[in-house]
Amino acid sequence: MRYAADLDDIVAARERLAPHLAATPVMTSRSLDALAGRRLFFKCEPFQRGGAFKIRGALNAVLSLSDEEAARGVLTHSSGNFAQALAIAARIRGVPAHVVMPDDAPAVKVAAVRDYGATITRCPQAHRQEVADRVRARTGATFIPSYDDPRVIAGQATCTVELLEQVPDLDAIIVPVGGGGLMAGCALAVHYLSPDTRVVAAEPLAADDAARSKALGRVVPQAAPRTIADGLRTGLGVHTWPVLRDLVAEVVTVPEDEIITAMRHLWERLKVVVEPSGAIGFGAALQPALRNRDDLQRVGVILSGGNVDLDRLPF
């Protein structure tokens, strides 16, 4: 069976992104290793442009368009990091970006997207697809989904390609899963490049659709979850689910208070500003499911982003 991206797609994505994005650093901490009982290698996407991994997929999609398509602009709907990522990607390519944002999107996020030069349309969250369709009809812009898209998944895969080059011989990689763009990119990169590495997906216990989907062998829809990990409230997509089903070894769920504890440890010891969704991989490393495994000595942990509102810290 063929997945959303094959190795050629991922290699092509890497070449497209290379002139624009530097590899993010991998950081380590003796004290966090001691807490987890193994060596951890933190792939630090908070240092990525836009403060999260999202630019990888957005930029790969935008750079994949023909000149003619690109000239008509790109379009997405998003309340969060992907909106900003697409705006940056469009600016890099020098084409228009249209972003449909919900009426209740935080003002700072709307301002950030506008600062990157995107044209913003506000609407009620429930109408976002129909409003996006109208913008598309009017402008001819290409719609770029935030995660359930082969070009986006191939772009997100470059994060794990870098990690595998930066740290050889990883026994496992822990990756957050929400909609699954980053997870799918990670699992596909591992599948092609380091098949003996175990891929572990981490999600909030309060938004455990991926764990339940995997257990049941079919996609369980995400109800409206209440979790501090706002990047992980989305359900799986048609491109991301088969990868979770086939190429991810297990899903580890993390309670809310342990997401916050993990985030705090990362701030205190690693000195990296990580958002709750970004910290969940370390939270998973501290769960019994992983703590009790002696065979996983060298574990990569993808810290997916660092866009947090300092006025609303959970500690």
Add this chain to the structure above:
Amino acid sequence: MRYAADLDDIVAARERLAPHLAATPVMTSRSLDALAGRRLFFKCEPFQRGGAFKIRGALNAVLSLSDEEAARGVLTHSSGNFAQALAIAARIRGVPAHVVMPDDAPAVKVAAVRDYGATITRCPQAHRQEVADRVRARTGATFIPSYDDPRVIAGQATCTVELLEQVPDLDAIIVPVGGGGLMAGCALAVHYLSPDTRVVAAEPLAADDAARSKALGRVVPQAAPRTIADGLRTGLGVHTWPVLRDLVAEVVTVPEDEIITAMRHLWERLKVVVEPSGAIGFGAALQPALRNRDDLQRVGVILSGGNVDLDRLPF
């Protein structure tokens, strides 16, 4: 005139530290550059072992001792980062560390020093020197001052040596000044290795003894200052003052609220957990004294540490 360290001392320190400390990264941010109106290169000491630059000087001093001296142990008094740094340095050399800490030192800092294996003696702050003298008489341990010491200054200089190698052609470097160990190391490294680079010292307006000392041409004692930058409350020393007087171009003072704003910008944009004392260099870059200078296009900013109490954030 001869200063606390010559180039050979600094080169020797670098060689001593190299097996134990990796070079800390230099980070950049387009949005922070835009705020400052020039290109900034942030030398990130929060990622240093112990969370601050202090380990450089402590370790150079400990590794400079003869085997016989070292075997009797090392000793300091400190309420903060240097206590932890000396404990780590002693553990690296495998010798005993004794730390005199004030009764009101934060419990987390005391615990951190103890975790590194140091023997702690608590006493009222006013009696710290006499208590340290007693420990020295009893143990034969070598006293290591936290900043006013040639070995410590040579160690702190390695931070700037790295920065000069990582970023060529800096027009200026901004360095925090409290007691002056980091400042003196920085200015001496620049003096020997990049004499056309302008050294700017940054201090709190509420603890402006360095600015006043430089203006008057003599050391003005530090009164008990009230500043959030707890690492910069110390006065100048006999080894650090001549360097400030002769080799630092200017001292820029930063009001309290602008220290906090600078810290917040660094957390939000650079995603690095920086403490107030560590953020002051960026605060200085935003002051009129530097904002209005068109000749300083490429400026290094030393972010000296990231040990902050997350329960007492100023924002």
